[in-house]
Amino acid sequence: MLINYSKILENAVNEIAKLPGIGRRTALRLALHLVNAETVEVETLAQALTELKSSLKVCKHCFAISDNDICEICANPKRNANVICVVQDIRDMIAIENTGQFTGVYHVLGGVISPVDGIGPSQLKLQELFHRIETNPVEEVILALPSTAEGDTTNFYIYKHCTGKIPKISLLARGVGVGEELEYINEVTLGRSIITRISFETQYENALR
């Protein structure tokens, strides 16, 4: 779809369509929405986007993007800095943070080991993780990487380097999702959930108290 009659519109559509998952048709729809929007709304959007580059930093401890040199989570004295949850990216960190169930801190690797994509250990924040473990009294490392071959590889890589150096290395529980129906769950997940079954008392700890 060409918009060769307006260079300004064409230019905006081209720029918007560079965003991941946005085609030219959607880009045109968004551009025309902005044409009809209030000037202040468009300026606020443009400034918010610019600030993503000009103002955001990377936390020196956990490598999450952050407003300051140390992110709010790492700087929070209420968080347990001795329990580190390892995630591949900030989206997974936000997902865990939104559960409200984790009171430790994070370590953002920036991906997982994937030889197919040319991503080796040196391109991830792995040395930084090992350095953190060696220089802090870390009690537990929780590996919250994706449940894929690459995630497994990275899990083992971290395990090999950390085992013996910290008291506990754990993984996210894999199993039947809350609200999921058994007949629709894939066999691997269902099989694992039988092998790694938990006691009734553990599951309903709070209800039994």
Next chain:
Amino acid sequence: MLINYSKILENAVNEIAKLPGIGRRTALRLALHLVNAETVEVETLAQALTELKSSLKVCKHCFAISDNDICEICANPKRNANVICVVQDIRDMIAIENTGQFTGVYHVLGGVISPVDGIGPSQLKLQELFHRIETNPVEEVILALPSTAEGDTTNFYIYKHCTGKIPKISLLARGVGVGEELEYINEVTLGRSIITRISFETQYENALR
């Protein structure tokens, strides 16, 4: 999904999620893409968006958005200014323009008459269309409005005002789309395409030459 640990990221996600059809999850994905993008790329995008409001104008003739007071199509001496194609919005205009089959000019109404949505004739560029027709030697008006009850209403409204004043008022042909299979076409369209059937010679005019 809350991102309460970074105000800059939260702000950008909020602004992006105001765009139509973009949820918070997509907004976060786009924001994180920009965080990792080159600074110049983000600045170019922000500037392109700002220019949509600061630099775009509305063509004085056809009411399409335009880089100048008169749009490139209306200003093009090769276009036949006496054949006016009436469209509801600029997206439909761009769609027709992309066929490369139309050499006339456009008139962008800004919508169609829709009492349910509170859109009456006075909110559309209808008087401007009638003025154009009265002050120019217009030969034909092509009504390319959507094939809906509202489109039909608007078609009739324009027809009533223009009939007798211009030689020809026409509609886009409705019928079987190129490449469509008959069994999947809705009955109304298929029925119309039989009633308004065209001669073999018209369809294959070029091939028979």
